[in-house]
Amino acid sequence: MTLPRTRAFAQVDVFSTLAFHGNPVAVVLDGTGLDEQDMQGLARWTNLSETTFVLPPTTEDADYRLRIFTPGGELPFAGHPTLGSARAWLDAGHTPRRADRIVQECGAGLVIVRRDQDALAFAAPPRVRDGALDEAYLQRLITAFGITREQVLDHQWVDNGPGWAVLRLASAREVLALEPDLSLIPDAMAGAIGAHDDNAGHDFELRTFAPAVGVPEDPACGSMNAGVGQWLISTGTAPTAYRVSQGSRLGRAASIEVTADGDGTVWVGGATTVAIRGTITL
Structure with missing residues (x-):
């Protein structure tokens, strides 16, 4: 069992330029040593639509790895947590391998987050299911x-x-x-x-x-x-x-x-504002 320790934490308001009117995401900026039960427990406690945990990547192509939890379970990918976690990671002083983009590793694979000055947008990952509903x-x-x-x-x-x-x-x-x-x-x-x-x-x-x-x-x-x-x-x-x-x-x-884009890549973006900076004992 991992003993609790102090970790960097942020809460980011995503998709609104009006303060506290977007979708918040809680971001634990160092999730190393935490198991799935620890992560799920925090996500259930924050009771936000998502809580994320930043981890070292398992591939040199990514800047970091992200695990994404709702109160009820883990998701392989989610959009506002991707943008909010990227914003928190940058705000904490991290530097991506390329100045114009961040590469996030998650359950759905590698997701590119484009940086255009202060704006962030992620490239829509491939759909695993499409077509009309039965x-x-x-x-x-x-x-x-x-x-x-x-x-x-x-x-x-x-x-x-x-x-x-x-x-x-x-x-x-x-x-x-x-x-x-x-x-x-x-x-x-x-x-x-x-x-x-x-x-x-x-x-x-x-x-x-x-x-x-x-x-x-x-x-x-x-x-x-x-x-x-x-x-x-x-x-x-x-x-x-x-x-x-x-x-x-x-x-x-x-x-x-x-x-x-002209190649068919769909980008989804919006405002991202770090509303809370601090630490969490976990």
């Missing part, structure tokens, strides 16, 4: 969301590790009006997206629900935005650069920027 699962989501089949314009697996599925509705208003009964989909990782017609600066509204890992609604979700971006841009449903608002039903004001 009708039975689609109907479960429709019932849980309290909507009709006619309201669903399209649907898709956008799973890059966590297990995401998404429904596309006609409008942001319909997305914001959802009152899901998550007891009907306790194993789900699902969301809904709809287009804005009255929100200057934002093209879509997204909501994400993750009862499978103990997070009823995520205030701002980078991994789902990544998978949804790959889907919408590839089908021409969205332009190669657009902005998503998220979290308003939770009193947040997240803003996520999704862009695609």
Whole structure:
């Protein structure tokens, strides 16, 4: 058993320029010597959508390795923890191998985080599952969301590790009006997206629900935005650069920027602000 010791700790607000209105992530900047039980215990205690642990990489291609935990389990990849952990790592005085990018090793493999002055964006990892939802699962989501089949314009697996599925509705208003009964989909990782017609600066509204890992609604979700971006841009449903608002039903004001390069790489970025710097005994 590892004896508790003092470790560097940060909490980062991700995806909002308005203080304390994004999605926070707790970052333990030295996770060496901690086992899975230790990490899961802290994630359960912080009760944030994710808590991360920075570790030495196992490959020389990466700057660090990251383990990502929700209150209910470990994820191979998650978006806002990737950006928030990169920001905390830089803020703690670390230097990446290349000035313009950070390479994160995680359960999903190597993830590139692009640096453009103070802005950070991660390259969407490949989806491990895509394609339309099967009708039975689609109907479960429709019932849980309290909507009709006619309201669903399209649907898709956008799973890059966590297990995401998404429904596309006609409008942001319909997305914001959802009152899901998550007891009907306790194993789900699902969301809904709809287009804005009255929100200057934002093209879509997204909501994400993750009862499978103990997070009823995520205030701002980078991994789902990544998978949804790959889907919408590839089908021409969205332009190669657009902005998503998220979290308003939770009193947040997240803003996520999704862009695609000429080679098809989708990047997901937004504001990252270190809100808490300190230590934790763990």
